[in-house]
Amino acid sequence: MTVEICLDDLAGVRTAAEAGADRIELCSALGDGGLTPSIGTVAAALGLAGSLGVNVLVRQRPGDFVFDADELAAMVADIHAMRALPNPHGVPLAFVVGALRPDGTVDAPATRALVTACGEAQVTFHKAFDQTPDRSAALETLVSLGVTRVLTSGGAPNVVEGTASLSSLVAQADGRITVLAGGGVRAANVAALVRETGVREVHLRAAVRTPSASLATSAYDRGSRDTTSGALVAEVVAAVREVAA
Numbered sequence: 001m002t003v004e005i006c007l008d009d010l011a012g013v014r015t016a017a018e019a020g021a022d023r024i025e026l027c028s029a030l031g032d033g034g035l036t037p038s039i040g041t042v043a044a045a046l047g048l049a050g051s052l053g054v055n056v057l058v059r060q061r062p063g064d065f066v067f068d069a070d071e072l073a074a075m076v077a078d079i080h081a082m083r084a085l086p087n088p089h090g091v092p093l094a095f096v097v098g099a100l101r102p103d104g105t106v107d108a109p110a111t112r113a114l115v116t117a118c119g120e121a122q123v124t125f126h127k128a129f130d131q132t133p134d135r136s137a138a139l140e141t142l143v144s145l146g147v148t149r150v151l152t153s154g155g156a157p158n159v160v161e162g163t164a165s166l167s168s169l170v171a172q173a174d175g176r177i178t179v180l181a182g183g184g185v186r187a188a189n190v191a192a193l194v195r196e197t198g199v200r201e202v203h204l205r206a207a208v209r210t211p212s213a214s215l216a217t218s219a220y221d222r223g224s225r226d227t228t229s230g231a232l233v234a235e236v237v238a239a240v241r242e243v244a245a
Contacts, residue, residue, distance in 0.1 A: 001194070001200055001201070001202075001240045001241070001243075001244040002022045002023060002200065002201040002202070003020070003021050003022050003023070003201075003202055003204075003233070003236055003237050003240055004021070004022065004023040004024065004025055004055070004180065004182075004201065004202070004203040004204075005021045005023075005024050005025070005203075005204065005205070005206055005228065005233055006024070006025040006027060006030070006034070006182075006203060006204065006205045007024055007025070007026065007027070007030075007205070007206075007228045008026075008027045008028050008029065008030045008034070008037070008226075009225075009226075009227045009228055010041065010044055010045065010048065011227065011228070012024075012227060012228025013026075013044075013045050013048040013049055013052065013054075014048055014050075015227075015228045015229075015230045015233065016052060016206075016228060016230075016233055017048075017049065017050045017051065017052050018230060019230040019231075019233035019234040019237060020233065020234060020237040020238075020241075021052065021233050021237060022052070022053065023052055023053035023054070023055060023092075024045070024049070024052055024053070024054055024055065025055045025056075025057055025096055025124075025203065026041070026042065026045050026054055026055065026056050026057065027057040028041065029062070030205065030207075030226070031226075032062040033059075033062055034057050034059060034126075035057070035059050035060070035061065035062065036056070036057060036058050036059055036060060036075070036078050037056065037057070039078075039081055039082065039085070042054075042056055042082050042085060043085050043086070046085060046086075046087050046089070046091045046093065047089075049089070049091045050089075052091070053091070053092040053093075053094065054091050054092065054093050054094070055094045055095065055096050055122075055124055056082055056093070056094070056095055056096065057095075057096045057126065058075045058078050058079055058095055058096065058097050058114070059075075059097075059098075059126070060074050060075050060078075064100070065098055065099055065100040065107075065128040065131070066099075066100055066101065066102055066107070067099050067107075067110060072099070072110050072113060072114075075097070075114060075117075076113060076114065076117040079095055079097075079114065079117040079118055080117060082095075083118075083119060083121065092122075093121055094118075094121045094122035094123065094124065094148070095114075095118045095121055095122075095123055095124070096123075096124040096125075096126050096151070097111065097114040097115070097118075097123060097124070097125065097126065098111070098125050098126040098127075098128035098129065099111050099114065099128070100128050100131060100132070103133070104131050104132050104133045105132060105133065105134075105137075105138065105141075106125075106129075106132060106138050106141045106142065106145075108141055108144075108145060111125070111141075111142075111145050111147070112145055115145055115146055115147060122148040122149070123146070123147050123148050123149075124147070124148060124149045124150065124151055124180060125142050125147045125149070125150045125151065126151050127151050127152060127153070127182065127183070129142075129150050129151065129152050130152055130153060130154075130155045130156075130183075135152070135154075135155055135165070135169065136168075136169075136172060139169060139172055139173065139177065142177060143173075143176045143177050147177060148177065148178060149177060149178035149179070149180045149201065150169075150177060150178070150179060150180065151180045151182050151203055152166070152169065152179065152180070152181070152182070152183075153166070153181065153182060153183030153184065154166040154168075154169060154181075156183075157183070157184070158183045158184030159181050159182070159183050159184050159185055159189070159193055160184060160189055160193070162183070163193065163196050163197055166179065166181055166193075166197040166199060167196065167197045167198065170197055170198040170199055171198070178200070178201055179197075179199050179201070180199070180201045180202070180203050181193060181197065181199040181201070181202050181203065182202065182203030182204065185202045185203065185204040185236065186204070186236070187232070187235035187236045187238070187239045190202055190236055190239045190240055190243075191239050191240075191242065191243040194240065194243050194244070195243060202236070202240065204232075204236060206228055206229045206232035206233045206236070207226040207227070207228065207229065207232075208226070208227060208228075208229035208231075208232065209224050209225075209226060210224060210225055210226070210227040211223065211224050212224055212225060
């Protein structure tokens with residue numbers, strides 16, 4: 001079983017590692033659904049990760065997942081730049097990508113370009129997958145493109161409501177691609193999720209609201225921000241380890 005923590009705070013990298021997570025998805029701007037973190041942030045995370053795997057979100061802007069040629073080129077360039085970073089500790093570096101056509105189907109040429117840029121690194125197709133009109137067909141497209149895993153709640157608002165769909169996707173995947181269940185994963189539901197769907201990887205944002213370090217507030221600092229909770233991570237890890245035992 002693998003527990004992946006989605007975060008945009010560098011302190012959260014250490015927090016996730018200390019709480020027993022296996023991997024992080026490193027982002028920026030999670031308030032906008034997550035965007036590509038800066039090259040400096042990725043470099044710092046590689047230095048902090050220890051035994052954690054680091055999956056980097058590559059998403060050039062907020063909004064839809066229909067990218068033009070300039071946006072796609074920028075994302076490809078970001079991937080190449082991150083792969084070229086020093087990685088003296090050999091941290092497993094992977095990427096999280098996704099591109100759709102206007103009708104919601106997977107944009108195969110754009111996704112292929114992103115996968116190719118990743119080289120031998122593993123590739124996760126992010127939750128844009130849940131917008132596809134036919135998830136079964138989309139899964140086969142991702143398999144054909146060499147995508148390693150897909151992050152999904154089964155097209156439902158959360159993994160609990162998407163349990164039946166997740167079960168079907170796991171059965172269809174049949175080891176050819178990993179189904180990473182994400183969206184509302186909590187310590188209280190993760191054991192049932194694993195038992196009922198057969199997923200072997202789960203993803204969550206273990207966020208807690210933290211007071212600002214600044215005594216002054218403004219439109220840019222309203223007095224608090226989201227950080228990663230070691231307690232929430234540890235609770236999910238413990239629940240997952242128990243059901244996997």
